[in-house]
Amino acid sequence: AMVALVLVQQPDFGQLTLITIVFAAIFFLAGLSWFWIAGMAGLAIAGGYSAYRMVPHVTSRVDRFLDPASGDTYQIERALEAFRAGGLFGRGPGEGVVKRVLPDAHTDFIFAVAAEEYGVIVGLLILGLFGFIVIRTLLRVQEEHDLFVQLAASGLIVLIGIQALINIAVNVNLLPAKGMTLPFISYGGSSLIAVALALGMLLALTRRRAGGALHHRTYTKRAYA
Template structure:
């Protein structure tokens, strides 16, 4: 049993961390481990790799991901902003580099090779972008003469421009939705809502008219013409699974699903384990998002409130987009399911996001009458 007087860092961390968030993230990692065995061996066999190639690589990335998540969760607010700034600047520099020297996959340049490992910089930019925007919005709320909202808008425009240039419309929509939600929670006026809504619609129309691959995906989604093999196969896998699934290892549709280990891992879960377990997975994501929003609504510090709400919105929107693509409710986006899909860059980036959430929601010590106690979120403090 831990003593209240034990002040060791690990003991202090365990006493102050939000365990609902912690167990939620661990549950998602557990889903990812199980589904890596279910979804990836057939993909590896099809492309001539060792049967458990992707399973082994997925397991290999879990160790650094958990270490990153726990390590980041020890940061205080000032350290977090500094780390986020370094990560954001580095990721943006690599995104520019990817446009000229990156690996081209399916017509997009989103990856760069570092020390023999393919890295997708945009994945790391997302959580850092949320933290920096939350700080800028909070600074404007603290001192209206600081142009925090304007700077956050300029930063969003820069990130969006890099994503469109790759091109990666799915990530652009994800970042835009998260930034818009944070701006709204920071007190966006109705005028801004109308203006930004109009810009968003104009951007989607422009993407449809100017980017052939975007137009093709949208046309395929609404007409059913063209190459819809993967989305149709994913839907068939979900239907075949029924309520309780075909059983572990008994799925057959997954064997011909090209991206069963990444974009369509939810379809594999449905085929082998059924809709019931799919609802459990959705429930874990809902727990993380709803608890984050509840914690942020009670938070008086503007930075923490906006950062937590922005980070859980990022996770919630990404998971929702992935699942809706599997259910044929959205055109294919090429977006992973956080902590569940295969992908080293995605897993480490989501671990950073989770670490930020754990750090921001840890109970903070208050000193009263010479004693330290852990209390609810402290009154608003000036952002550093």
């Protein structure tokens, strides 16, 4: 609740959406009743509608997404142009042209720049790598017997995966602009540090503890000797 309050005060509804999805995923994995999950979803929808009605920049972004003729869509038009210009195999490293006129090309729309210079093939590869990391982590988490490790690791990987998915969806005009970076790829020190810390905690939670298992077996033998 405190995190949501801080994000609303900024206001940063993109990060609020991300955090809400992460907490919903954790509650779902923890076995929370569908009744409460549906209630949370209803509150989220009500909050989103309130933001649309009361916050001017949210209204503008959603309206432009639903009806491009209602406002300035220069940014997303240039992003889509970058995809078309890159084709399957791209113009070549550093040869992108659209990035010169694309706002936030190095942060929010870095995926479009990568597609222009390296092609849609590399764009699909990036998407596949994020998907592999998320699926591999969730499969690894299933091997854990500690509920805290399961929920914490799942929350961290959902955070990274959903952030990447939202950024890519915005780049291809499947979602309204959110102002969200692409993990590990977008320029920005604070974003990179935050994602690196999240991944570091994830690795610490999911590492195989061979020594710990040996200590546990030794302790058990002594206890029953």
